[in-house]
Amino acid sequence: MPNARINDSDIPEGRALDMRRYHAATARLGTASPPTPPKILAVAARSFAQRPVARQSGPRLLPLAGFIWGSRATPPQPRTRADHILIWVTAGQLHLDFPRQQHVMPSDSVRYIPAGTAFAAWPKPETEGHALLLAPALLRDIDPPFPQHPLAGSAGESGEALLSTLKELADESAKPNSEKALHCLLGVLALRLARLEPARANAALTPLPNEAQRPLVERFLTLAMAQLRHGPTIADLAAILGTSTAALDHACQNARGKRAIELMHEVRLQRAVEMLREGGQSPAQIAKELGYTSHAHFTRSFVEATGQRPETFRDQSG
Structure with a gap:
């Protein structure tokens, strides 16, 4: 896959990029030199965006290596999109920034980001994967419904099935009168999202620069809450915060x-108590969500x- 990439922030919402012209453009940009500066990429993207392209209402499956989203700053800053997006990294890493959080998505990680969510995304060199864009109208009356909030997980053993579903969606979107088939496939995709494996521990959260203005203990507690499901050590969290375990202690x-x-x-x-009172998950599920080594470990600690x-406790709180 060529290293040259096209900044998706310059592609108008609701328009599809003709993939033959995309590959031709990246081939002309070449692979021997270092990654092309963002300004040149933006010019290349606009040259395509300014050509008449038929509006697509169906799913759009793009190569992740060519997907960059955000402002034209370097690095891109979070911007909202009018469509939902599913990002799946199959090789390499992708930077994914939200207004108050920064992530690095490793290989095998999956993210679903609903329309209207501000984020920035840019792949590292040699990154491979898929970006699926879905217009909100496509997801009406889908059963089971798609998540209403950002979702993170790993494809794991379901990777082959997920890839098959994405390819079928891309194929059906190119066919006329495919609404029923798309509706069925989107239901399958929603089910696959609901069954994602927990996000891997190396999908680390890193604090934004302005977070350094907050007291270290406050930043530690916020980070610990965000990373519970990954089971990080104190050393892991101290490294992310840019300090030592001794200084953190x-x-x-x-x-x-x-x-x-x-x-x-x-x-x-504290989070376990909140989740038990909410009653939406079993103790075993809560143990897994909060990074306990097992249900028995959770029970002993509780x-x-x-x-x-x-x-x-759950029964008495219900």
């Missing part, structure tokens, strides 16, 4: 009178902290 003891690991246990327990089993 010292800050936590000064601010809260407890070590970092103790505060992290409290954050995990009983030690509250004197009750998670199931008993």
Whole structure:
């Protein structure tokens, strides 16, 4: 796949990029030189966008190596899109930034981002994968429904089935009178999203530069809450925060009178209590969601902290 990429922020909403012209353009840009500067990429993208292109209302499947979204700054800054997007990294990594969070999507990771969500995305060199664009009208009355909030996970063993569904959607969108088939395939895709494996631990969250203005302990607690399901160590979180475990422990003891690991246990327990009161998930599911090594580990920790089993606490809170 050529390294040269076309900035999708310059492609008008609702328009499809003719893939034959896309590949011809990237071939002319060449692969021997370093990645082309964003300004040149924007000019190349506009040359295509200014040509008459028929509006497409069906799904659009794009190669992830050529998908960049965001403002024209370097790096791109978050912007909203009018369509939903499914991003699947099959090789390499992709930067994915939201207004208050920065992520690096590793290989095998999947993200679903609903329309109207501000984000920026740009792949690293040699990144491969797929970007599926879906107009909101396509997802009306889909059963099961698509998520209403951003969703993260890993394709895992379902990768082959997910790829087959994406290819079928792309094929059907090119056929006339394919509304019923698309409706059925979108239902299958929604089901596959609901069954994604948990996001891998190396899909690390990194703090934005302005986060450095907040006290270290506050940043630590926010990060710990966001990363619970990945089961990070204190060393992992300290590295992301740009400090050492000793310095983090010292800050936590000064601010809260407890070590970092103790505060992290409290954050995990607090979230477990909230989820049990909500009643939408079983204790086993909550254990997996919050990064406990097993249901038994969750039960032991919860009983030690509250004197009750998670199931008993949930029943009494219902």
